[in-house]
Amino acid sequence: MDVTLCAHRGMSKDFPENTMPAFEAMLDAGISYLECDLCLTKDEKIIIHHDANVGRTSDGEGPVRQHLLTDLEKLDAGSWKAKRFARTHIPPLTELLNWAMAHQILCNLEVKLHQDADRMIMLDRLQEACMGLDQDLLVFSSFDIDLLHEFRRRDDNAKLIPIHGSLHDQVLLDAERIQAQTIHMDGHLLTKGDAERIIAEGLSLGCYTINDPNLAQILVSWGVSVIISDCPDQLGLSHDPRHD
Helix, strand or coil, X not given: CCEEEEEECCCCCCCCCCCHHHHHHHHHHCCCEEEEEEEECCCCCEEECCCXXXXXXXXXXXXXXXXXXXXXXXXXXXXXXXXXXXXXXXXXXXHHHXXXXXXXXXXXXXXXXXXXXXHHHHHHHHHHHHCCCCHHHEEEEECCHHHHHHHHHHCCCCCEEEEECCCCHHHHHHHHHCCCCEEEEECCCCCHHHHHHHHHCCCEEEEECCCCHHHHHHHHHCCCCEEEECCHHHCCCCECCCCC
16 A cells, blocks of 8 residues: 655754755655745744743743744754754745745645644635645645634635544544544554554545654554655655645
8 A cells, every 4th residue: 555755844853854855855755745844934924943941952941933035044053963954944835835835845844833823823824825726736734623613714715634542432523513634643653453443434544753763664454544754764664646
């Protein structure tokens, strides 16, 4: 069974996560599906960044939401990984989208809400940034189910993916309410029974963050169709280069 491989924050095992070098490395690896994280800046721009604070993956400090985009772009977001990545910048969403559209890369845009008050602002800015782009290359995911409900209320056609750690009844109810066709689950917590139940509901199943080839093989044998990994090219899986 072929599986779709997705680069988690780009090729983040060997490159600084959520940066253009990590995404550009996908081309050489033959990976055409990326996952990245979205955060809001002080001036309500969207950047590609995971944490609420900038300190772990840059030479800056403090909350992302307290920094202007222009200041964040000046930070070194590569040296923490390796000296050869010095002066790598934190990309704004627009930069990533322009690159992805040019290379026909499917983008899983995971929305991070580090404060509930940002929910509507984030959706406004995200929809603005994606307007006029090839919607077949865009999917939107989040742990924040309220955000996905609001997204669906605004857009009947958007591809929405709820993310969960473990399976419970509400997971399937929420998927139905937002008309999701895919669910992403923590592959380290998933059981074979969980996978069978999700697939029996007519849903596709993706798992994160899978860097162990043995676990990847097990999940695929259970019917998991998308493997999200820091090193998708190192899992030994036969993958479908077409977008899932």
